[in-house]
Amino acid sequence: MGTLLVLIVFALFLVAIFTGGYNKDLKGLLEKSTVWDWLTTVDHKKIGILYFFSGIFYFVVGGIEALLIRMQLVVPQNDFIVGDTYNELMTMHGTTMIFLAAMPLIFGLMNVVVPLQIGARDVAFPFLNALGFWLFTFGAILVNLGWFFGNAPDAGWTSYVSLALNEYSPGPGIDYYVLGLQITGIGTMISAINFLVTIINMRAPGMSFLRMPLFTWTTFATSALLLFAMPPLAVGLLLLMFDRLFGANFFDYTMGGSSIIWQHLFWIFGHPEVYIVILPAFGIMSEVISTFSKKRLYGYTSMVFASVLISFLGFMVWVHHMFTVGLGPVSNSIFAVATMTIAVPTGIKVFNWLFTMWGGEIRFTTAMLFALGFIPTFVIGGMTGVMVALPPADFQYQDSYFLVAHFHYTLVGGVVMGLFAGAYYWWPKMFGKLLNETLGKIHFWSFLIGFHLTFFPQHFLGLFGMPRRVFTYQPNVGLENLNLISTIGTIGMAIGVLAFAANVVLSFVKKEKVPNDPWNARSLEWTIPSPPPAYNFVQTPLIRGYDAWWIEKQAGNKSMKPAEPIGPIHMPSSTFVPFLMSLSLFIAGLGFIARENFAAGILGLIMFFITMFVRSFDRNHGCHIEPEEFDQANKGVKA
Amino acid sequence: MVSRKGIRHFLTVFVLAALALSGCAGNESLNVLAPSGTSAEKSLDLIKLSLFIMMGVFAVVISIYIYVLIRYRKRKGKDVMPKQVHGNTIVEIIWTSIPIILITILAIPTVKYTFDMANTRASEDSITIKVTGYQYWWEFEYPDLGIKTSQELHIPVGKQVNFILEGKDVIHSFWIPALGGKMDVIPGRTNTMPLDAKKPGVYQGKCAELCGAGHALMDFKVVAQEEEDFNKWVAQMQKPSPVQTASQKQGEELYRQNCLGCHAGTNPNVQGPDLTKFGTRTTIAGILENNEKNLKMWMMHTTDVKPGSLMPKIDYLQPQEMEALVDYLMSRK
Numbered sequence: 001m002g003t004l005l006v007l008i009v010f011a012l013f014l015v016a017i018f019t020g021g022y023n024k025d026l027k028g029l030l031e032k033s034t035v036w037d038w039l040t041t042v043d044h045k046k047i048g049i050l051y052f053f054s055g056i057f058y059f060v061v062g063g064i065e066a067l068l069i070r071m072q073l074v075v076p077q078n079d080f081i082v083g084d085t086y087n088e089l090m091t092m093h094g095t096t097m098i099f100l101a102a103m104p105l106i107f108g109l110m111n112v113v114v115p116l117q118i119g120a121r122d123v124a125f126p127f128l129n130a131l132g133f134w135l136f137t138f139g140a141i142l143v144n145l146g147w148f149f150g151n152a153p154d155a156g157w158t159s160y161v162s163l164a165l166n167e168y169s170p171g172p173g174i175d176y177y178v179l180g181l182q183i184t185g186i187g188t189m190i191s192a193i194n195f196l197v198t199i200i201n202m203r204a205p206g207m208s209f210l211r212m213p214l215f216t217w218t219t220f221a222t223s224a225l226l227l228f229a230m231p232p233l234a235v236g237l238l239l240l241m242f243d244r245l246f247g248a249n250f251f252d253y254t255m256g257g258s259s260i261i262w263q264h265l266f267w268i269f270g271h272p273e274v275y276i277v278i279l280p281a282f283g284i285m286s287e288v289i290s291t292f293s294k295k296r297l298y299g300y301t302s303m304v305f306a307s308v309l310i311s312f313l314g315f316m317v318w319v320h321h322m323f324t325v326g327l328g329p330v331s332n333s334i335f336a337v338a339t340m341t342i343a344v345p346t347g348i349k350v351f352n353w354l355f356t357m358w359g360g361e362i363r364f365t366t367a368m369l370f371a372l373g374f375i376p377t378f379v380i381g382g383m384t385g386v387m388v389a390l391p392p393a394d395f396q397y398q399d400s401y402f403l404v405a406h407f408h409y410t411l412v413g414g415v416v417m418g419l420f421a422g423a424y425y426w427w428p429k430m431f432g433k434l435l436n437e438t439l440g441k442i443h444f445w446s447f448l449i450g451f452h453l454t455f456f457p458q459h460f461l462g463l464f465g466m467p468r469r470v471f472t473y474q475p476n477v478g479l480e481n482l483n484l485i486s487t488i489g490t491i492g493m494a495i496g497v498l499a500f501a502a503n504v505v506l507s508f509v510k511k512e513k514v515p516n517d518p519w520n521a522r523s524l525e526w527t528i529p530s531p532p533p534a535y536n537f538v539q540t541p542l543i544r545g546y547d548a549w550w551i552e553k554q555a556g557n558k559s560m561k562p563a564e565p566i567g568p569i570h571m572p573s574s575t576f577v578p579f580l581m582s583l584s585l586f587i588a589g590l591g592f593i594a595r596e597n598f599a600a601g602i603l604g605l606i607m608f609f610i611t612m613f614v615r616s617f618d619r620n621h622g623c624h625i626e627p628e629e630f631d632q633a634n635k636g637v638k639a
Numbered sequence: 640m641v642s643r644k645g646i647r648h649f650l651t652v653f654v655l656a657a658l659a660l661s662g663c664a665g666n667e668s669l670n671v672l673a674p675s676g677t678s679a680e681k682s683l684d685l686i687k688l689s690l691f692i693m694m695g696v697f698a699v700v701i702s703i704y705i706y707v708l709i710r711y712r713k714r715k716g717k718d719v720m721p722k723q724v725h726g727n728t729i730v731e732i733i734w735t736s737i738p739i740i741l742i743t744i745l746a747i748p749t750v751k752y753t754f755d756m757a758n759t760r761a762s763e764d765s766i767t768i769k770v771t772g773y774q775y776w777w778e779f780e781y782p783d784l785g786i787k788t789s790q791e792l793h794i795p796v797g798k799q800v801n802f803i804l805e806g807k808d809v810i811h812s813f814w815i816p817a818l819g820g821k822m823d824v825i826p827g828r829t830n831t832m833p834l835d836a837k838k839p840g841v842y843q844g845k846c847a848e849l850c851g852a853g854h855a856l857m858d859f860k861v862v863a864q865e866e867e868d869f870n871k872w873v874a875q876m877q878k879p880s881p882v883q884t885a886s887q888k889q890g891e892e893l894y895r896q897n898c899l900g901c902h903a904g905t906n907p908n909v910q911g912p913d914l915t916k917f918g919t920r921t922t923i924a925g926i927l928e929n930n931e932k933n934l935k936m937w938m939m940h941t942t943d944v945k946p947g948s949l950m951p952k953i954d955y956l957q958p959q960e961m962e963a964l965v966d967y968l969m970s971r972k
Contacts, residue, residue, distance in 0.1 A: 017825075035667070062944060080783060083853065084852045084946065084947065087849070087852060155849065156849045157703055160809075160848070162809045162826055163810065163849065163851060168809050185938075207851060253826050253827025253828075254826075258827065259810060259825060260828070292712070295721045298725075299726035301726070302726065324812060324847075325681075325823050325825065326804075326825045326830035326831075330892035331759040336749055337745070339740045344735060344739055347734060347959045348731070348734065348735055350700060351700075354703045354707055355699070355707070355730070357707045358703075358707050358711065359711060361711065361719050361721055362708065362713055376700070379696075379697060379700050379701075383697060386691075386693060386742075386745070386782075389694065390685050390745065391749065391756075392681055392682050392749065393682050393685040395756070395822070396816065396819075396821070398684045398847065399812055399847040399900070400847065401753050423754075463670070463817075465670060465671065465817075465843065466666070467812075467845050467847040467855075468849075469854060469855075470854060470855035471854075471855045472855050472856070474926075476670060477666035477668065477843070478670070573911060
């Protein structure tokens, strides 16, 4: 610790010397700096970009964890990473990928795109948007801090009790999981409410609910899911926190608690979570396929209702994660049938995508390739989904590698491929640069082939009797070859991700700018410059139907019809309060994890209340951008 | 290019599925696809039924997919303006109702089997075995026969075995892939599951729920025997094994001093596997072959062999004492 402090002080001095020392006004310098700008921003596009890059960072971290896992499993009885260390890796891989990679990547795209798609200048609550992001960031750091201080969480991303109780996980690992996820969870809830309010209240004139682009619709559905799914998780984590930190006995059966309660709470959140991450991917698919087929989305209304139905049914099926708990044949049957019904709206979606392409003119851009790779891959994941929904069969699949294969087909083949499609599609809108198509194609093919090579054999590993979450397996029982193939496949995925990383770097080096609408697309975000100015729309557009921009283009118009005269635009002011609020919760979390005495924890909470107090008396009502300043402000977001 | 990918997808799925369903990969002792029990057969029936229905769906999807990608790809030099269709109610009703029909076809046997497989009615032809999961070993108790053993489960072929599953520490999951599906072993809860074996053999059992550092090595063996052999085993388990030689005598003394606390349940905090008939077992700790060399190695390096094992390393005995202890344990037949 001492060395660290000395290094920090030293680094601060170096910064001071290189930025001009005491001759410069520190505060002025700070406020003009790019770092300060990003730390205090409330602009939805910048927050979206922050989310997106955090997501990529944790995607890489989780990916490295996955590579280490596959390295351990490459041969039977390997001793590279065993026992608790393996459990830590496996737990952190799952936790990182779900909570710290998939969620922020989705929030990133939603933040950048949704206000643009509905013709809004920002989200409804810019302050809360920033708060949501910083809570996520500090929560994510807290979850990962276990690697450096104490031990990382090691009871699986589901963190089942009693394994996660003090008695069986004595280190601070699970505390990091509990408090870290609690903090990110608050951020997620706040963001979900923000999106709901934004979509309900801030649509441009003429944009009725049934004229909203599908990505906006799926964002709406996802936010609604989050609103109802996060509280059960928060309650579960709270109970676990009381059990671990304050000696409560909610989950200890010897004291009258029950370990099944955790599973119910976790999966009442956990199953909707699956749809939370896949629905936006469905939205991306709909946008990308429609654009690159040059056709209106087939069966738009049924797509909307399918999304809503999936969200609704998503809450009715959580017990299918618990078929082997022994809840009895009645409840197993009910939840099995409920689960199978989800195949119907999902099938509607797949057929609608296919028929959107039918009769169209398909351009094989990288974004489209990812969308096309998504279809067969996700269909396989969906089919195994129906298969695992049947309890008598699930008794065999449950907690085996078959299940691992199934959910990676939906989460990687579905969510990640969808996100890559979205990244290639909206990259020009986010940064004003195109990603390279050749590198993109290398990315796509090596990722797709690597993916199938990794996960297809895992179906059979499960059927051949390999349970999940095992750090090794015995030789001579028919598991060697498939495990080897699976590990080889990860190389393909790694090359794909490296190609993407190279592509990202190259896009920032590139000088050429892209026009407003590089893809000949259909929705509102393509009517404004890439990247858009801080205020997005000079004049709020008037919406005359679904595919608003396409309608205007077909009518021969060069731009949208305005719905208001040119006038000063009200913009929210930047603020550092969200950062401080999140930092104080982080300190509080860390203080409680340190146990011994809760002084630091209480200090953090006091800091939190002070920042809330500051916010309550904040009289800054934002600023106005005058019409004369539009050109200046038009330079857009710094990438 | 893309179409070829689609065909490849389809072929790989089909070939691998056919290969796997014919059972020519995997090992018979723990293969879901080569069932040796009624329960596993029922599971496999449903796996096959659902797989075939799903393959049909996949074939339809992938055919449309390939056709669309070839037929409607953008061709060089041509610039077509596709017709902007909204949808087609009849087509949409068709692809909504066909899945509903398919799901109904699946749902009927599913519900039937779900109830069948939960049926643990005791009859003359069934035996009851109480299973308790510990970190990281299994205890098997035959209440009607007065036998208690661990790591190795003996069952008679052709009889229904009603398992009563109870947990003590964390959640485990009791899984014998070749005989049937799994059931969780949950502290504070009693679950039941009927299984049977249709032919004699040694099957492998696994713990399927993450239970800590040693989860991967929480294996057990299931020995399915013809009635006659099973009765012989029962008789052997029920008769005492007296100490014969001086070395065994010394071993017994060492066992009393060093092992009995945990291995006979007198220590309230730690419960170790019952070793009364250790010499009859084929494995040590469920994973090592049972011979003197491995037994010594296991006792000296418990946590290296099985991470998280609660048994301390017995590395403080004199070589001669170790010999005596091993001799004693091996004579427990």
